[in-house]
Every structure is written in structure tokens, then in C-alpha cells.
Amino acid sequence: GPWRARLEAAAADGSELGVSETGWVEEPGAEEFARLAADRAAMAQLARRTGGKLLAPEDLDDFAAGLSEAEVPITDERLDPLWHRWWVFLLALCCFCAEWGVRRFHGLP
Numbered sequence: 365g366p367w368r369a370r371l372e373a374a375a376a377d378g379s380e381l382g383v384s385e386t387g388w389v390e391e392p393g394a395e396e397f398a399r400l401a402a403d404r405a406a407m408a409q410l411a412r413r414t415g416g417k418l419l420a421p422e423d424l425d426d427f428a429a430g431l432s433e434a435e436v437p438i439t440d441e442r443l444d445p446l447w448h449r450w451w452v453f454l455l456a457l458c459c460f461c462a463e464w465g466v467r468r469f470h471g472l473p
Contacts, residue, residue, distance in 0.1 A: 365390060 366389050373381040404418070411418045419427055446452055467473070 366387065368387040369385065371384045371386075373383075375381055408418045410416070
């Protein structure tokens, strides 16, 4: 956003030595929008790193026509928490029973 600074300098006796004002604009996203043309080198690097393909505008029709035959990897993320395993529940139950038995054996509450 826009910033403005006003600087005032004073001597030890309190008299004013000078005043200066300045201003500036800080816009972190401005570099991204500085150019309107596509950054083909960056897109080619991204496609190379991710296994993608960089297409020219004239190749879009052929690309769209081939989408129905294209092999698409199916990714299925499965979350299986450890606590949902039967042996973990049985181990926890055995630990609770053993702790209760040790407490009773030693006369603890």
C-alpha cells in the first residue's frame, strides 16, 4: 500500500533543524503483473518438472480432441488411522488392564 513519512529534526535546545517528507508505494504483487505477455520459459520449466506438456495455442484443438483417449492417473488418498486397527485397540486395552492390575497388586487406588 501507499506509505508517507514525515521526518522532523530538532536540536538539543528544541529548535527545529529541518523537516523532510517522502512517500512510496509498496506492492508485492506488482512484479507479477508488470508484464502482460506469458512467461513461456517459466511455464516450460514448470511443465518439465511436473511431467506436463507445454502447448502452443495452435495445438489446442488437437489436445482437446485427444483428451478422451488420454491416460489419466487415478490417485486415491486413503486415510487409515492407526487407532482403527484392531491390534492397537487390543494393545491399549491390555495396557490399561495391566496398569490396573499393578495398582491393585501394590495396594494403590
